[in-house]
Amino acid sequence: MKKKSKKDVIAYRKGCKAKGTGLSHYILMDKKAK
Amino acid sequence: MTVMKKKVIKDEAAPSRGRFVNTGNGPTFQPIDIGHREYMAVIEPDTAFWSLVKHKKIADVISAGDLIRAFAGKSKQFTQEMDRLRFGLTPSAVYFNPTERCNMNCTYCYIPEKMRRKGRHMSEKKLLEALEILKRHFGKTLSKGSMPQIIFHGAEPLLNRDAVFAGIEEYGNDFLFGIQTNATLLDDEAVLFLTSHKVSIGLSLDAPTAQIADRTRKNWEGQGTFKHVLAAMKRLNGYEGWSVICTITFTNMRHLTRLVDFFHEREVPTCLMNILRCTLPPSRSLKPGDTAAAKHFLAALDRTYELYRQTGRRLTVGNFANIILAIIAPAARRLMCDISPCGGGRCFFALAPNGNMFPCSEFIGLDRFRAGNLFEDDISRVMDSEPFRLVTGRKVEDIEPCRRCAIRHFCGSPCPAEAYEMNGGMNSTGAFCEFYEEQVRYAFRVIADGKVDAYLWDDWDKGMKDTFTMGSS
Numbered sequence: 033m034k035k036k037s038k039k040d041v042i043a044y045r046k047g048c049k050a051k052g053t054g055l056s057h058y059i060l061m062d063k064k065a066k
Numbered sequence: 067m068t069v070m071k072k073k074v075i076k077d078e079a080a081p082s083r084g085r086f087v088n089t090g091n092g093p094t095f096q097p098i099d100i101g102h103r104e105y106m107a108v109i110e111p112d113t114a115f116w117s118l119v120k121h122k123k124i125a126d127v128i129s130a131g132d133l134i135r136a137f138a139g140k141s142k143q144f145t146q147e148m149d150r151l152r153f154g155l156t157p158s159a160v161y162f163n164p165t166e167r168c169n170m171n172c173t174y175c176y177i178p179e180k181m182r183r184k185g186r187h188m189s190e191k192k193l194l195e196a197l198e199i200l201k202r203h204f205g206k207t208l209s210k211g212s213m214p215q216i217i218f219h220g221a222e223p224l225l226n227r228d229a230v231f232a233g234i235e236e237y238g239n240d241f242l243f244g245i246q247t248n249a250t251l252l253d254d255e256a257v258l259f260l261t262s263h264k265v266s267i268g269l270s271l272d273a274p275t276a277q278i279a280d281r282t283r284k285n286w287e288g289q290g291t292f293k294h295v296l297a298a299m300k301r302l303n304g305y306e307g308w309s310v311i312c313t314i315t316f317t318n319m320r321h322l323t324r325l326v327d328f329f330h331e332r333e334v335p336t337c338l339m340n341i342l343r344c345t346l347p348p349s350r351s352l353k354p355g356d357t358a359a360a361k362h363f364l365a366a367l368d369r370t371y372e373l374y375r376q377t378g379r380r381l382t383v384g385n386f387a388n389i390i391l392a393i394i395a396p397a398a399r400r401l402m403c404d405i406s407p408c409g410g411g412r413c414f415f416a417l418a419p420n421g422n423m424f425p426c427s428e429f430i431g432l433d434r435f436r437a438g439n440l441f442e443d444d445i446s447r448v449m450d451s452e453p454f455r456l457v458t459g460r461k462v463e464d465i466e467p468c469r470r471c472a473i474r475h476f477c478g479s480p481c482p483a484e485a486y487e488m489n490g491g492m493n494s495t496g497a498f499c500e501f502y503e504e505q506v507r508y509a510f511r512v513i514a515d516g517k518v519d520a521y522l523w524d525d526w527d528k529g530m531k532d533t534f535t536m537g538s539s
Contacts (some may be wrong), residue, residue, distance in 0.1 A: 041120075041536055042118040043537065044394065045144075045394060045534040046527055046530040046533060047147060047395065047530060048398050048530045050397035050399075
């Protein structure tokens with residue numbers, strides 16, 4: 033099977049409304065990991 | 067048909083069309099080695115724009131013009147995005163210390179020993195009054211539908227448990243509440259109350275065995291917290307809103323990989339592995355070297371990836387997830403220590419038990435940064451006070467070597483408290499640099515290898531829009 037070649041350039045960016053509130057001592061867990 | 071003439075940009079500093087990289091009005095593209103066998107990163111630091119380019123294609127990509135043109139079409143948008151993130155946010159969280167006291171005497175604590183031994187509690191009446199003042203303030207400053215956040219923080223907040231629980235009971239509809247605790251007082255009753263009120267709970271544990279963990283996190287008689295944290299972890303198993311913080315020191319750094327196994331086995335949803343803050347002198351005795359700390363930290367990240375591949379279940383390391391987000395979706399970052407200015411005094415502030423206000427908990431032991439009192443002063447005026455402006459005005463552009471560092475917006479040059487207390491001033495760096503370099507280089511390798519999803523959480527990009535995509539074979 034032919035190995036899929038990687039791209040010469042990878043560049044992407046996503047945007048959303050900024051809400052950053054936390055500091056390194058704590059993180060509010062409204063996102064759960066599986 | 068109307069022919070649109072290309073608009074001449076009149077407000078540029080020089081008569082250059084910006085056709086060439088790194089000269090005139092052209093973009094500043096800094097290539098950096100990320101330690102990857104195939105890719106290097108090319109970064110435009112001011113906008114936090116990045117691309118990964120195969121080593122042998124670097125010259126072609128930079129000179130061919132495609133990347134320049136693609137970036138030029140987005141640079142204004144990215145500049146605005148970074149400006150809003152760095153200078154346009156409104157405070158929405160308070161690190162609320164309901165007591166000065168702690169039953170622990172952890173080596174690296176940033177709260178002075180005298181306070182922790184003999185300090186005072188905030189009374190229940192005053193705590194409720196404080197929450198009412200904060201509710202009114204945020205009601206005026208935040209948009210409708212935004213919930214401000216209150217984190218009960220230490221010292222040990224559960225030493226003043228009745229007052230804290232009364233506040234959560236009374237204002238549960240007005241704030242998102244969280245509590246950071248050493249777990250020694252987190253009994254069944256406390257867990258039941260906090261989980262039934264959907265309070266986020268943060269525990270602290272530095273190592274997978276009592277022998278190592280208890281060296282740094284111990285009470286005044288020298289007894290460690292390990293067994294208490296272990297019991298609390300069992301009680302919290304199955305609850306979504308909890309996490310464990312590990313502080314990386316010289317003492318525990320060799321055991322981080324085993325700590326990842328320990329957390330994963332006990333189904334910890336998220337952990338933080340924060341490098342030690344060296345604000346006060348006692349913590350500096352535990353300072354690890356940058357190179358060694360980075361080596362062990364990155365090995366721990368490798369282990370989270372292996373465990374995910376083996377079991378299909380993640381252990382998200384929150385502070386590292388934040389670095390990945392800082393690169394691929396800058397505005398989605400949730401922690402604000404790795405952006406400049408940091409979040410202290412502009413996204414959140416800290417409240418001491420007597421109502422005194424500080425830009426961040428890290429400053430609570432430093433009287434120079436006491437900016438006003440919640441019960442006596444207008445919050446907005448405190449936000450504009452000189453101590454707050456000292457912190458909110460600290461930016462990477464004024465710090466050497468950060469001002470010319472390509473990853474300055476993926477690192478943020480933390481921490482202002484360290485810089486001020488340890489290294490002589492706000493325009494100094496903090497305690498670490500190479501550690502942060504290695505962390506960002508690792509994040510770029512994760513992106514290059516297409517492994518981002520393994521380090522974040524499900525639906526991490528829900529509600530986000532693609533603002534840039536470029537890829538060619």
